[in-house]
Amino acid sequence: GAVVSQHPSWVICKSGTSVKIECRSLDFQATTMFWYRQFPKQSLMLMATSNEGSKATYEQGVEKDKFLINHASLTLSTLTVTSAHPEDSSFYICSGEGREFYEQYFGPGTRLTVT
Amino acid sequence: QKEVEQNSGPLSVPEGAIASLNCTYSDRGSQSFFWYRQYSGKSPELIMFIYSNGDKEDGRFTAQLNKASQYVSLLIRDSQPSDSATYLCAVMQGGSYIPTFGRGTSLIVHP
Numbered sequence: 001g002a003v004v005s006q007h008p009s010w011v012i013c014k015s016g017t018s019v020k021i022e023c024r025s026l027d028f029q030a031t032t033m034f035w036y037r038q039f040p041k042q043s044l045m046l047m048a049t050s051n052e053g054s055k056a057t058y059e060q061g062v063e064k065d066k067f068l069i070n071h072a073s074l075t076l077s078t079l080t081v082t083s084a085h086p087e088d089s090s091f092y093i094c095s096g097e098g099r100e101f102y103e104q105y106f107g108p109g110t111r112l113t114v115t
Numbered sequence: 116q117k118e119v120e121q122n123s124g125p126l127s128v129p130e131g132a133i134a135s136l137n138c139t140y141s142d143r144g145s146q147s148f149f150w151y152r153q154y155s156g157k158s159p160e161l162i163m164f165i166y167s168n169g170d171k172e173d174g175r176f177t178a179q180l181n182k183a184s185q186y187v188s189l190l191i192r193d194s195q196p197s198d199s200a201t202y203l204c205a206v207m208q209g210g211s212y213i214p215t216f217g218r219g220t221s222l223i224v225h226p
Contacts, residue, residue, distance in 0.1 A: 034213070041123065043203065043216040044159065093158045097212065102147060104214075106158040 006107035023094030030096030119217035138204030146209035
């Protein structure tokens with residue numbers, strides 16, 4: 001299967017600061033990438049769909065001005081959590097869309113802790 | 116609102132037994148169904164997908180789909196301790212490429 005990397009794998013930041021998470025497709029071109037958030041013992045919640053070269057589509061209830069998504073190339077999408085607060089502490093996972101409808105290649109995730 | 120329901124567990128089975136994981140969904144327009152395995156602290160990995168009523172087998176795994184009753188299940192035969200993980204059920208509407216995930220069922224396979 002295809003490989004998706006995320007960086008960093010974990011990050012601790014202070015409340016009020018911003019954090020950028022990178023998602024890269026290493027051996028395929030991902031026209032579409034997805035950003036998910038997962039709280040402990042909860043399901044994956046889709047935050048936004050990111051298409052290369054265009055604005056991201058955010059799910060209802062997700063603040064687009066707080067969670068900035070940039071998909072500047074076919075292999076890189078970034079999620080910036082601006083003015084982070086403790087309630088933003090979560091596991092953030094990106095995925096790249098494959099050729100088949102069932103193919104979503106997940107990155108390893110980024111654990112964000114806001115103190 | 117589309118809902119995907121799973122018993123959170125944990126489901127505990129002895130090594131070598133059959134583990135049975137169940138999932139129900141609310142949207143009758145759902146067309147594709149997925150089972151993911153997620154180890155603690157890791158991202159999900161796709162185990163199987165199914166879109167036709169009946170059974171689909173892949174090695175030790177069997178997915179079962181019953182659209183009339185709106186449930187999908189995953190059977191794991193000859194369970195191994197390495198199968199211990201959270202199993203996420205995901206459902207996709209026809210024409211959509213974005214699945215809705217359940218909360219997952221924690222499976223513990225004890226030696």
